[in-house]
Amino acid sequence: MKAVKALLRGILVLALFAPNAGWAKPIAGSHLKVFIPSLPYIYISHSINAALLKPANNKKGWEYDMAVAHRKIDETIYEFDLRQGVKFQDGSPFNADAVLMNMEYFKKAPFLFTKIDTVFDRAEKVDDYTVRFHLTEKYGQFLNDAIWIQFYTQPYLEKYGWNGKPTCPNLAEPGPYGLGPYILKEGYIEGDRQTPKAVLVANPSYWNPEYPKIETVTVYTELDSKVALEMAADKEGQLDIMPIPVSEKDLISNSRYSKLVTAPSTDNIAIHMNLRNGNERLMDQDVRIALNKAIDQRRLLNKYYRGEGQIKPTLAAPLYPGVDKVVKNLKAYSEVQDPKSIRDELKAKLKGLELNVYTQDRFMYIWKGIDRDLRKVGVKLNFNITSSEKDVFSQLLATNARKNTKEWDLLVWGDDDWYYNHPWSAFLVYRTHNYWSTIFPDSKLDSYIEEMFRESVGTPEFDKVAEKIMQHVYNSGYMLFVPTPNKVLAVNKEVTYTPYRMANMPLWEIEVSPSHWSVR
Known part of the structure; x- marks a missing residue:
């Protein structure tokens, strides 16, 4: 049965992702600039890193990422089938061994904002692309926690270990350490420390051939709100996306460069x-x-x-x-x-x-x-x-x-x-x-x-x-x-972006038109 399962998974991977020559590439020279004043480390984390699951704008709030399926064996055991053919940004393989290595570091310094730091027991390798997570007690939030149990390369773990903080994780320094569609090239954004600016570049070996769409993303975290508003509304090429005070809706609606985008939220x-x-x-x-x-x-x-x-x-x-x-x-x-x-x-x-x-x-x-x-x-x-x-x-x-x-x-x-x-x-x-x-x-x-x-x-x-x-x-x-x-945003008129109702900005999904300032 295991051999049949592995064969079927292999066929699926080859059918979907084998034709590397047909992979889409980001538009050459494309550049997006965003301002995220609240929880920037959360909004961009899944653009740089990856976990078994990732945020999704659906009823569950998540979809598969480094996993392709899961089963609840009993109240304390969850089993995941891992995505095959995936490599970290430095070229090292992602497999069950990488998951177990990460979970060993996680066990030493887990994040502290749920109960996972006390209920996680161990991870078990079933085969090269199947892992089991063992918990010490019934824990209904495990799948939501799994969204934040991200996987890093061995050099990163040896240097920094895992998060061990009361905030959600993100990289402590730039480098090819994650599995996400973008590589952190400059700056850092964590819950308790950040640079005013971070620069992300497209990951050329990202597992999904459809993403990302844009070559470079600059993320600002500490702009004066009035200055940022001027950058988005009155000046081209300075800011493409930012949340705005609702009192400025008319300003953005009448802007030459930006359009108003609103959506319900769970914020x-x-x-x-x-x-x-x-x-x-x-x-x-x-x-x-x-x-x-x-x-x-x-x-x-x-x-x-x-x-x-x-x-x-x-x-x-x-x-x-x-x-x-x-x-x-x-x-x-x-x-x-x-x-x-x-x-x-x-x-x-x-x-x-x-x-x-x-x-x-x-x-x-x-x-x-x-x-x-x-x-x-x-x-x-x-x-x-x-x-x-x-x-x-x-x-x-x-x-x-x-x-x-x-x-x-x-x-x-x-x-x-x-x-x-x-x-x-x-x-x-x-x-x-x-x-x-x-x-x-x-x-x-x-x-x-x-x-x-x-x-x-x-x-x-x-x-x-x-x-x-x-x-x-x-x-x-x-x-x-x-x-x-609600989500109330100023978005450049040449940018296509549908905001999630939660705290995630899917940078990999965002597109620019041929008339965008960066490629025109």
């Missing part, structure tokens, strides 16, 4: 309350709930988001599986009671409260609306503004251990859907002993998270625990809840 705007070492008044549950009741989400959506988003009761976007059912009954505070009708009551609870806000400049359009609502109930906001997301993360990821160096009470970051159609992208911040949480210890909430880890998204069991998590967080007022944003 989230996470506004943390510092319940570790922030303003002591935030420890009062009634104060936290009053702050949320004061925010008029409908006015915020209509005026400051320009209608580009959805009202929601907690952090998680309404389009997530499980969350979509909860939001039918659980409503945002301002949808239950008009903030105007209880303004005197809110003022009695909040008057004199002064809060320090740490934010990226790109979120100031939202803060204008929040500040307006909170001023009416006696709350003063003091803003500390940066253009760099890494500055925000340096404070956020240190606060759980009370090692933050800036005094902040409210902190915002773009919690775009990095876990791919799974609400763990949002629920992550509720695990109170994790780096990403700024909530004080809450054993009940942590027990709900542990319960969620065991269930698979899309099942009735998962839906039930999602409801318990959301209701608990809602009743506790643990964060400041605002509408989820």
Whole structure:
């Protein structure tokens, strides 16, 4: 049976990918320039690296990449058939041995943003192109984790090992270390460190003959938002794609060089309350709930988001599986009671409260609306503004251990859907002993998270625990809840790009026309 399976896989590989001479090549001289101010390391990671699965704009949120099929042997064993004929960017072979080598390094320093660091046991080689992953317990999120278990060359692993961080992985330095459609040529972009610019070049030996379409991609991570807007709207050849403040939709719609592209999303705007070492008044549950009741989400959506988003009761976007059912009954505070009708009551609870806000400049359009609502109930906001997301993360990821160096009470970051159609992208911040949480210890909430880890998204069991998590967080007022944003982008008129609704920019799929500035 194994011989027959191997023969069939071999025939499939030869039929699809043997004619190398017919492989498409990127357009000579083509160059794309993008600005990604939030989670850039996540948005481009799968353009450089590869795992068993990769993000996809479908119901599951993923499709096969370095795997071509998988089976769930039992609750703790997953088996994968590997893609054959694939080589790393340095020419070394990708096979079961490469997977086992990577997993040995992963075991020593796994990423820390889920439970995989404790439930992964070992990887087993079945044959040259079949591997099994053994877990220590039932774990419903394994396939989503597999999207982020990327594979690297031996020289890279010997130099850097695996990630070992609370952030998703990406390369620590440029070089032919991955399996993706692009090679990182210049700069680096990780969760906790990045250069202002990174340059990617097409991988000439990428396994899929259709991709990539563009020869060179420059990724900017730290542009001033106003300068970036001018680069996209008013100047040709400086910026091809960038997310824009919704207040600038008219500017882009009337631009000579850019067009407006919008799409629904599963992204989230996470506004943390510092319940570790922030303003002591935030420890009062009634104060936290009053702050949320004061925010008029409908006015915020209509005026400051320009209608580009959805009202929601907690952090998680309404389009997530499980969350979509909860939001039918659980409503945002301002949808239950008009903030105007209880303004005197809110003022009695909040008057004199002064809060320090740490934010990226790109979120100031939202803060204008929040500040307006909170001023009416006696709350003063003091803003500390940066253009760099890494500055925000340096404070956020240190606060759980009370090692933050800036005094902040409210902190915002773009919690775009990095876990791919799974609400763990949002629920992550509720695990109170994790780096990403700024909530004080809450054993009940942590027990709900542990319960969620065991269930698979899309099942009735998962839906039930999602409801318990959301209701608990809602009743506790643990964060400041605002509408989820749509994708709103400025895209060069000579660029063809369909945005995913999650945190992935499929650079390999993007195309430029013969009239694009780089090839015209």
